[in-house]
Amino acid sequence: MALATRPDRRPTVVRTVWDSTIGKKTIMAVSGLLMLTYLAVHMFGNLKIFFGPGTFNGYAHWLRTLGEPFLHYEWALWIIRVGLVVCVVAHAVCAYQLSRLDRRARPVGYVHRRPRASYATRTMRWGGVILGLFIVWHLLDLTTLTVNRNAEPGHPYQNVVATFHTWYGDVIYIVAMLALGLHIRHGFWSAAQTLGAGSRTRDRVLKSTANGLALVLTAGFIAVPVGVMTGVVS
């Protein structure tokens, strides 16, 4: 009988992924890309506001009937919501755990400090926290309508206009969207590296795509409050 040279058993793939820094980053990359896909669709849908209340409210109603008759009313929306919650929680839990690990790995800093990394890279953690808080406010404002001044269910156009008629509504939204742009700028490129998609020849394409996505999404989202502020949407 041959001698077993390696008698210990390898942990399962799930365990390996969860216990590893690369595995946690993979979870962050996949959940991040899923959320990015959602945001692109979300931003595109938002722009319908420029075609008037009929189009926008009709679009919002259609979203609830999506998948009928196979799916019941609003089921498609709930499936997407559950998926997004899973993504946000997974993304945030991994980010928190990795950040704690990173701080522990460098307990003593250098006396001689110098600026490190780009602004987008340095602001990933706090930018993420800002985005998390924004999501809570955004849901209370335009989904549950708890803090909305108009708060008319079924009339999202009027609710959006009401939000962006308040100065704080505009400030919170625009600041969050700038944070989103920075987050996507480093996040998209990073996700590509984590998933092993980057290479020397592809680097410029990936960086440009990251910058392009960041710019288009930020501009597209900010167009709505700017539209309300300038009176294009009223």
Next chain:
Amino acid sequence: MRLTLRVWRQKNDRSPGAMKEYPVDGVSPDMSFLEMLDTLNERLTLEGEEPIAFDHDCREGICGACSLVINGDAHGPERTTACQLHMRSFRDGDTVDVEPWRAAAFPVVRDLVVDRSAFDRIIQAGGYVSVPTGAAPEAHATPVPKAAADAAFEHAECIGCGACVAACPNGSAMLFTSAKVNHLNVLPQGAPERETRVLDMVAQMDAEGFGGCTLTGECATACPKGIPLTSITSMNKEWLRANRKVSRD
């Protein structure tokens, strides 16, 4: 040249350390940074003070022993090792801060000397090719594609100095580990252990208490041998591939 050095002095791993100031006179621009430290140490010895402990060996930029953070940069302002850094990179009257590598996995032994045996344990976890002993094999028995040989050589340039860990704000050892993984994984000789190598080395890297990679790129900027940041991307790819392969077996 006349310089003011501020050097991290620490008696041992248990005692606290602090920056101490030393004026250094008569520095030649042709001296290497380590030679400048040698002259200071000679003076300190004559004055009865304990000389500054720092790691050094080949002084040719190929062994990876020197490990100084100079003015906040691992190995100082030039893209080379501290032993190959010359004093002409500084100006007369400069104040220069010299600190040890900072990472939880690299505890300070004394002054500027840190314990880098965590790197050795990462290598022991899989940074080798297992071969049966015996007569040397015929050199052309295993054809190596030119592209693979070039890629392996690029990664093999890593001298394991740890500048990547020192420069990384997370104290991550991803660049070192990826250089070692890729070096062997791209070669046909490394193929039989391709999956176990990357899984075991990454597991050991995490177990040593190094941080995770946030792709700041500081490591690749600091690396005296120019290991590219894409090395980390390649290792991520290898690691994901290994997990897929292992789960199927």
